[in-house]
Amino acid sequence: MKQNKRKQVILVLTLLALFSLLSGCMGNSSGTQDTDTTGHSADTISITDAIGRTVEVPESPEYVICSGSGCLRYLTYLEAQDRIVAVDSIETRESEYDARPYALANPQFRDYPVFGEFRGNDDPEKILTLDPQPQVIFKTYSASGYDPAELQEKTGIPVVVLNYGDMVNNRNEMYQALRTMGEVMGKEERAEEVISFFDTSIADLNERTADIAEENKTTCYVGGIARSGPHGFQSTEPSYPPFLFTSAKNVAYNSNLSTAEVSRESILGWDPEIIFVDLSTVQLEDQSSALYQLRHDESYQQLSAVKSGEVYGVLPYNWYTQNHGSVLADAYFAGKLLYPDKFEDVDLEEKTIEIYTFLVAGGDEQKGREVYENMINVFSVPAFTKMDV
Template sequence: MKKGLVLLLVGTLVFSLFSSVCYAEQKIVDAMGRTVSIPDKVEKVICSGPGCLRLLTYLQAQDRIVGVDDMETRRTQFDARPYALANPQFKEYPEFGSFRGHDNPEQILVLEPQPQVIFKTYATMGHDPIELSQKTGIPVIVLNYGDLGGNRSQLFQAVRIMGQALGQDKRAEEVVAFFESAIQDLHDRTKDIPEDKRPSCYIGGIASKGPHGYQSTEPGYPPLAFIHANNVAYSTGLKGKALMHSNVAKEKIVDWDPEILFLDLSTLQMGDQAGGLYELKTDPAYAALTAVQKGKVYGVLPYNWYSRNYGSILANAYYMGKLIYPDRFEDVEPQAKADEIYSFLMGKGVFDIMNESFQHLVFKPVPVK
């Protein structure tokens, strides 16, 4: 009798220990301030919303996805998402919903294997994260995608939250340190250049939820801010949304008459008869600009493509620095620098692939005459 009781107690203890191992959980506080319970070891995930899979790739955990949104499976002439170009296998995964967070719970529930966690950026876009978790029974971790400007802390928080959930804390800190180091390097190279040695610049053609023409800009455009350039669209006192996407009047650009013009090559998506390049070539107002007359119009990597391309932002900053202040960037070869950045973030250089997609105009003078 006593022997049987002992065996029962031992068995119960073993089962309890086994269960605690199998069902071990960790608590994650997400960007909404919610405490989310997830498995202690997360091996299967999906990423919902603009830029979410980009962050997972930075953390070297892209092999843990079990599905993608339909942005990843599209086959188009243009693609300026380095994380996707470095991982063409994304196109072969099953879809769980539409882009911009429009997740389909039914599609998620038939994924095999099932995701243990859903990461979601831009929580107010597409499917509500709380409702999505209720419908699927899968925990949803909300992330603020942030930016490299005034919302940099949100980006770094997102990287760290995702890293904690995946057991990739060390890599998360490496990614944060990489961005901080690059931004500091750009600052140190240019911080003491006198105002009268900073030529006026303007960047046009920036995408925002799709391609735009040359009037589309960003007053707080980080690559120019990092190198203390004289961005004519920026003015002291601008804050928050005023620093983000803006369509400026053509007359304003003519009045500014910047010494150097940059063209965000995402505008080429608009075709041969529209977009920033077409406008610079055909509009008499732009034809009169000093930079157009002198051939000082230069192509740069797309800033936004399913949200902000953080690696390309750094690459553009080094190219712009080299162009505007060549003596401060003598050791930098922009194309090689771009692939150095991409290789760290995604394990592969993809500059040549993007350059080919964008008519070999990346980091080159753009023919507008």
């Protein structure tokens, strides 16, 4: 009898041990999967973001939002803008002027719910009311706006920080941002295509002008450069990319400065042969605009470029941070104007349409052409033409 009871006890213990083992195995099988705060079950990957945080994110998420200047632009470059569930406030604003090609190509952005204010001033409460819930939040310029770690803690949604970069001094950061976003979204191949497009375009511009002797270069200056809004003629960019990419002789060149406010006396002393004007200045519509200053300031009227009529309008590209496609378009315009023989095979209109078609129009040439038309004519003065001064 005792022997039978002992056998029963051993059997029960054996069954309990076996059940415990099976439960453990079943629990371990979810190691490659996560159930995120949105209720989605998905494979996850670990990402090291731009500020060194390791962030666990769903692989190829269906739903995301983009916080901060230029963030949605990069998602559009990767042709994944259809996965957003909301936008920041700048995308829904009604404005007479808009020089953001990515937004012009995607007017549907205006119809999305708003999750916070522009420049990264997110609203966690609004984010938590979104339906469907975003699985990932991408964030540029994280030093301003809502703190990314706090945003992640309050929403329970992984936040991936990106350094936006630029096309001159911080191109590696720009490319890393595209690669990181591409890895999260399952768009690695497209990210490499975009990077290759930029590298190939810049190399083409460089090669066309590399052998021009210093004494044969025309001096030039760009005024009215936008910086968080429109500015007057003295606002310039000492490392203006369209000049750098075409070996142009920028009279205000300084490799250590991105934007600067130079003195009237400096401009008069430089006396550039050709003047370019960033058309964002037209928004001012008063005496502070570069166009008004060139027309009415007697000292500027003595400039050689003004006297000879060599003043031209260019596309603004500092609009919710840099629109890289417009940088390239301006560079081809500058190159064609300064060195026509080096760019005689370039049709500027077709080249600009090609740029916008690839970057923001999903390969749709008709849409790329519409973006081009909007960009050229968004201001009272058409871009890439002589200005009446």
